[in-house]
Amino acid sequence: MADDRASSFTRHAARHRAGSLVLLRFEEARADLSAEYLRETSHLPAFWVRRNAPPAAEARRYLAWIRRQPLRPTRFCNPSEPRQETAQRFARLVGLPHLTSQQVAWVRDKVAMKDRFRRLGLRTADYAPVRTADDIGRFAAAHGWPVVLKPVDSFACVDTYRLDGPGDVRQVDLTARRWMVEQYLGGTEWEACALIHGKEVLDVWPSAMPCRPLDIVDGAMNANISVGSGPGPACDVGGLVRRVVHGMGVDHGYLHMEFFEIDGEPYASEVGIRMAGCEIAANHGYAYGFDVFGATLDVYSGRRPALEYGRRRCVGDLLLPLTGTGTVTALTSREELLRMPGVVHAALRTSPGEHVSARRASHSACGHVHVEGATAAQVEDRIRGVLKAFTMEIAADAAPRLSA
16 A cells, blocks of 8 residues: 555554555655654555656565565555555556556546546536646636636645636746646535445445635635535436546546536536545545445455445534644643534644644644534534634744844
8 A cells, every 4th residue: 555644544554454454655755754653554564665766676676575575465555646646657567456547647637637527528617738827818818717727736735726817827836837727616516435346336425515625725614524414416426426437447446526516517626546635534434334444445455345334424524724834832632622512533633842834735734523413514513613612822933043
């Protein structure tokens, strides 16, 4: 399993599949793995891909290394969006099941992704690759402001912007990355997750988003709500997902996608073939009463999970805001969070006295809670209560002194 950042999913795998799990790690992502997480997973064999080394050479080195290990993997799981191309190429070079280079393009290159959606007969926002401010201006002249500007290979809304007029273009370095522009859509934005086994979509779980990801990176509440009970999208979410899965030739794995619903019709936005980011998948486990991480590991291991559900309810995650960069001086405790109405789980990634760094990304947070309720509306109300009560105080870093 590719492992470039600690998550609830990777921690679950480390605890429950230790006898059958080998980690694939990347030296260039070493700083993203804390000393605590490395200790937590030290019982697992781990192969480190060297920075800037030729992929074929690293594959040969892995094959020699794995022959000396008691475990020899025959399956592969990549939960990482930014490592998708690197990880799937590595799996191909060492003879493990993998996404093809075409499939990787469809789920990573957002222009190729939208092109594929259109060829599958799906509605999407209008879009175009752009290189210059003039390109953006011509697109906006045809489709109207605002528009959405994003790198073609971004994730978690990193470097993604809503541009309300020509003046906003100046904030972006258009020479730094490959960019695309999209029509800004109204309607309601939803998420959907699904498990795929033997080319079959086993089930689809929709999620409501109280705030859009593009608003979240600018400070809006960061929450997702799995709709295990109560009203969800009016459109045929299962049909949408199956068309994408079959049209992209995906035979197994976890799918996470976002779409807009406008007048009852879905507009495909983005799709990933990997575990949903943040805590969305865990929401589904709580909402449907089953082991979603275990079921996901089953499909990546080649087994069909039972998907036996228990109590049905709505459950949402709130990513607790990381309010700045500096040293944490005060923080609502986990125990206080667990006493709040509806909270069924809470986790903090930091504590008073530690240094933290904020960034503009939809997964930036200092922790999370899961909140349950009978409906998505009740969950959202409870989440807003947690957010209102949550406190984090940070002493900002002192400005560096200028030398004489």
